[in-house]
Amino acid sequence: SQxxxxxxxxxxxxxxxxxxxxxxxxxxxxxxxYWYRQAAGRGLQLLFYSVGIGQISSEVPxxxxxxxxxDRQFILSSKKLLLSDSGFYLCAWSxxxxxxxxxxxxxxxxxxx
Amino acid sequence: KQEVTQIPAALxxxxxxxxxxxxxxxxxxxxxLQWFRQDPGKGLTSLLLIQSSQREQTSGxxxxxxxxxxxxxxxxxxxxxxxxxxxxxxAVTFSGGYNKLIFGAGTRLAVHP
Numbered sequence: 001s002q003x004x005x006x007x008x009x010x011x012x013x014x015x016x017x018x019x020x021x022x023x024x025x026x027x028x029x030x031x032x033x034y035w036y037r038q039a040a041g042r043g044l045q046l047l048f049y050s051v052g053i054g055q056i057s058s059e060v061p062x063x064x065x066x067x068x069x070x071d072r073q074f075i076l077s078s079k080k081l082l083l084s085d086s087g088f089y090l091c092a093w094s095x096x097x098x099x100x101x102x103x104x105x106x107x108x109x110x111x112x113x
Numbered sequence: 114k115q116e117v118t119q120i121p122a123a124l125x126x127x128x129x130x131x132x133x134x135x136x137x138x139x140x141x142x143x144x145x146l147q148w149f150r151q152d153p154g155k156g157l158t159s160l161l162l163i164q165s166s167q168r169e170q171t172s173g174x175x176x177x178x179x180x181x182x183x184x185x186x187x188x189x190x191x192x193x194x195x196x197x198x199x200x201x202x203x204a205v206t207f208s209g210g211y212n213k214l215i216f217g218a219g220t221r222l223a224v225h226p
Contacts, residue, residue, distance in 0.1 A: 006156075042218075043202075043216050044204075046213065046214070090157065092214075099144070099162075099164050101145060102206075104149075104159075105156055106155065106156040107154075
């Protein structure tokens with residue numbers, strides 16, 4: 001069966017520090033991968049999506065970047081965190097061309113102090 | 114612009130009531146529609162997925178309907194229980210491109226004993 005792993009679950013980082021959040025998917029090949037952010041009191045916003053290794057599309061301009069070094073690995077990064085980067089980050093995957101919908105990871109709560 | 118709207122934003126009901134959550138979307142060209150549940154500080158759990166060719170889906174006490182022509186979906190919860198308390202999110206995959214999933218802001222449900 002397909003599973004999605006996201007870590008860490010919580011993270012407190014000082015302003016100006018780097019960030020690396022990792023997401024891995026098991027049990028499927030060539031998934032579409034996504035990073036969403038949920039800021040306090042706001043809805044889910046799509047940050048990045050990837051349809052293949054090394055293929056990253058950004059939905060909104062921001063202080064973050066994403067990479068996909070392997071088929072089932074998706075990484076969210078920042079060189080210098082801002083206070084506004086605080087939020088709940090969720091990774092998700094879907095099967096291209098299918099109607100199975102999206103499956104989400106358990107999320108990472110990031111607090112920038 | 115493709116948007117998803119959910120009403121009400123919050124709902125508080127006594128245990129045992131049947132209730133309806135509403136979702137509307139701006140573009141009838143959809144691939145599918147998903148209802149998710151989110152507990153505080155947690156990831157998203159998929160409840161029901163309705164394909165564009167379907168009118169409704171049922172799972173236990175949950176029933177979701179889809180009317181593409183009017184751009185509406187409803188989530189019906191029968192005999193509500195305190196354990197149903199959570200935020201319910203409606204998300205639409207619009208046709209075209211890579212099938213982007215767009216979320217509504219959610220309905221925060223509280224079921225009190």
